Amino acid sequence: METQFTGFWETNLSNDMLIGxxxxxxxxxxxxxxxxxxxxxxxxxxxxxxxKLGSKLHVRKSVMLASIWAxxxxxxxxxxxxxxRLHLELNRAGSLLRNGCEFQASPSTGKGQLGPxxxxxxxxxxxxxxxxxxxxxx
Numbered sequence: 001m002e003t004q005f006t007g008f009w010e011t012n013l014s015n016d017m018l019i020g021x022x023x024x025x026x027x028x029x030x031x032x033x034x035x036x037x038x039x040x041x042x043x044x045x046x047x048x049x050x051x052k053l054g055s056k057l058h059v060r061k062s063v064m065l066a067s068i069w070a071x072x073x074x075x076x077x078x079x080x081x082x083x084x085r086l087h088l089e090l091n092r093a094g095s096l097l098r099n100g101c102e103f104q105a106s107p108s109t110g111k112g113q114l115g116p117x118x119x120x121x122x123x124x125x126x127x128x129x130x131x132x133x134x135x136x137x138x
Contacts, residue, residue, distance in 0.1 A: 016062050017061075020056060021035035022035045049063045049066075093114065
């Protein structure tokens, strides 16, 4: 029997790819005229995620967003990090609800999807409320 691999690499990579300085500039800055800025970043920045295939500059949007996220996250305090986690958990819960997932464990997988997400979200909310109450008393 042949092994079937599934995962993120099976998504359509073209939806995540920007090819050429003008599309990258448009995505980053809103105008293709800023492609010189893109070339400057490629030449001078050590943390501008890009690669070349042939002579064409390529950027994966998901990698660029992750890079920006990592740089921003270094400057956040604990409360900001918790709020971002809450935002992500609420988005995840909303996505699961929109897709009609099971709250309880399904017989086929033995795992429930929404239950653990809602549990994590509730814990984040409790932590944030506890921090708010503690700072209000102090």
